[in-house]
Amino acid sequence: MWLCAGLFAASGFLFALDISDHHAAKAVRQGVTDVTAPALGAISTTISTSRSVFAEAHNYANLSDEVGRLRDENRMLRDWRQKAVELEDRAERYEALLQMQPDTATSMIGARAIADVRTPFSRSIIINAGHEAGVAEGHAVLGAKGLIGRVISAGSRSARVLLVTDLESRIPVHVGRGRHRSILAGTNGAEPTLMHLPPGTDLRDGDLVVTSGEAHLLPPGLAIGEVRLGDNGSVSVALGADPSAVGYVRVHNSRFPVDVADGAPPLPAMLAESAAVAEAAPAPPAVTGSVEAEGAGAAR
Amino acid sequence: MSGRAPAHQATPGPLIGSPLAVAATLLMALLSLTSAELGSGGTVFVSHLALAPLFIASIAERHRIGPLGAFATGLVVDVLTLAPLGVCTAGYLAFHVIAARESAVMRDVPLVVRWLFFIPLAGAVATLHIAAMVLVAEVEPLDLEVGISIAASVLSYPALSCLSELFARRRVAAQKPLKG
Numbered sequence: 001m002w003l004c005a006g007l008f009a010a011s012g013f014l015f016a017l018d019i020s021d022h023h024a025a026k027a028v029r030q031g032v033t034d035v036t037a038p039a040l041g042a043i044s045t046t047i048s049t050s051r052s053v054f055a056e057a058h059n060y061a062n063l064s065d066e067v068g069r070l071r072d073e074n075r076m077l078r079d080w081r082q083k084a085v086e087l088e089d090r091a092e093r094y095e096a097l098l099q100m101q102p103d104t105a106t107s108m109i110g111a112r113a114i115a116d117v118r119t120p121f122s123r124s125i126i127i128n129a130g131h132e133a134g135v136a137e138g139h140a141v142l143g144a145k146g147l148i149g150r151v152i153s154a155g156s157r158s159a160r161v162l163l164v165t166d167l168e169s170r171i172p173v174h175v176g177r178g179r180h181r182s183i184l185a186g187t188n189g190a191e192p193t194l195m196h197l198p199p200g201t202d203l204r205d206g207d208l209v210v211t212s213g214e215a216h217l218l219p220p221g222l223a224i225g226e227v228r229l230g231d232n233g234s235v236s237v238a239l240g241a242d243p244s245a246v247g248y249v250r251v252h253n254s255r256f257p258v259d260v261a262d263g264a265p266p267l268p269a270m271l272a273e274s275a276a277v278a279e280a281a282p283a284p285p286a287v288t289g290s291v292e293a294e295g296a297g298a299a300r
Numbered sequence: 301m302s303g304r305a306p307a308h309q310a311t312p313g314p315l316i317g318s319p320l321a322v323a324a325t326l327l328m329a330l331l332s333l334t335s336a337e338l339g340s341g342g343t344v345f346v347s348h349l350a351l352a353p354l355f356i357a358s359i360a361e362r363h364r365i366g367p368l369g370a371f372a373t374g375l376v377v378d379v380l381t382l383a384p385l386g387v388c389t390a391g392y393l394a395f396h397v398i399a400a401r402e403s404a405v406m407r408d409v410p411l412v413v414r415w416l417f418f419i420p421l422a423g424a425v426a427t428l429h430i431a432a433m434v435l436v437a438e439v440e441p442l443d444l445e446v447g448i449s450i451a452a453s454v455l456s457y458p459a460l461s462c463l464s465e466l467f468a469r470r471r472v473a474a475q476k477p478l479k480g
Contacts, residue, residue, distance in 0.1 A: 003368070007389075007393050011371070011374075015390075019384065025385055028379070029379050029385070032376060039330055040330055043330055115330075117381060124382065
């Protein structure tokens with residue numbers, strides 16, 4: 001009886017710690033996640049293995065169709081690769097002409113999603129890489145075809161990733177060729193929506209949505225998905241990478257450059273200021289492309 | 301049931317519990333978080349799948365679970381579902397204490413009666429969890445998802461109970477020739 005009373009008191013104590021946002025509560029959370037990570041990993045491996053066995057059996061039945069499809073896909077990818085090489089070459093020449101400061105080297109940390117925690121309240125995954133692998137809070141997490149979320153807590157061997165579909169996820173983005181500023185907001189559904197679009201913004205189905213890098217939340221330019229216009233005027237985003245079906249992920253581990261214009265005065269005022277500076281000092285223009293920001297997590 | 305000794309005096313429970321019971325309950329808690337997706341696109345949320353094995357292990361004669369085991373399971377569910385710490389911990393502990401008090405009675409009644417006893421208890425824990433998330437974490441879940449989550453948690457008990465009884469009978473059957 002005394003033990004039960006003590007445990008109820010411990011529950012209350014934990015609740016009070018969590019409500020007051022005490023760092024000990026965070027340590028308990030990450031400790032439990034780290035302890036359960038191996039078991040979650042084992043369960044996840046078992047489930048994914050059994051799924052892949054069924055998938056393989058299905059694939060063998062359609063082997064010839066699959067070979068044909070892969071040949072077509074390979075041909076298409078070769079074309080795309082050629083285009084990518086050409087574009088990379090052109091971009092390098094333009095950057096040299098503009099004397100752009102090169103981006104800092106980006107490194108990717110590979111990890112496996114060991115738990116897909118989808119409750120009525122949240123959409124998150126747990127990955128099997130933490131501080132020991134270089135993962136830290138705020139890092140962007142990418143699936144095969146784009147951003148799926150960001151790290152919200154990292155332990156020594158595991159980390160929790162808040163998916164872009166989570167109700168509480170808010171990510172500054174650029175939309176379409178006009179690079180319209182907006183906020184990608186999760187809905188707990190499959191497709192997040194775009195909030196705070198400027199009135200009269202011209203959007204089309206298929207317009208690309210990428211991270212803007214504003215608020216130093218995530219590095220700029222990470223692909224997220226495409227615009228999908230609803231019949232009722234709603235604007236949602238079809239994600240490139242399906243967060244509900246990720247097995248392996250890449251954690252974007254970099255100190256990313258931040259556009260000076262982000263968070264600065266609106267464009268006309270900024271241009272006026274630049275002009276004034278140029279008149280006062282006709283020296284070579286200062287670097288306006290990018291500055292180095294401290295780690296992604298620092299700005300959260 | 302008349303003439304029976306009060307249930308809470310009949311069998312004092314262990315503190316931590318049988319490793320098998322604790323492992324099975326924790327495993328179900330982890331499974332409920334990894335096996336959410338069924339087929340292609342169909343999703344079932346079972347936040348409290350661990351309540352069924354916890355109930356079975358709370359009223360069992362052998363392989364019982366203790367308050368510490370229930371506390372640990374609740375803590376794992378709190379952490380992995382991003383609920384405020386202490387909510388499921390207290391909920392699972394209270395669930396275990398109530399179930400363990402009635403264990404002697406529950407062991408002898410039919411499955412339907414046990415299930416009828418399980419439903420309000422599991423519903424109360426799920427409601428506590430939802431209320432805490434809405435009030436403290438300020439998260440608004442979709443009604444349908446909450447309904448599915450509670451229904452799946454409640455429906456998991458008969459299936460798991462039948463399974464555990466089947467295993468128990470097979471074990472007894474396997475032991476009989478040795479004793480004879």
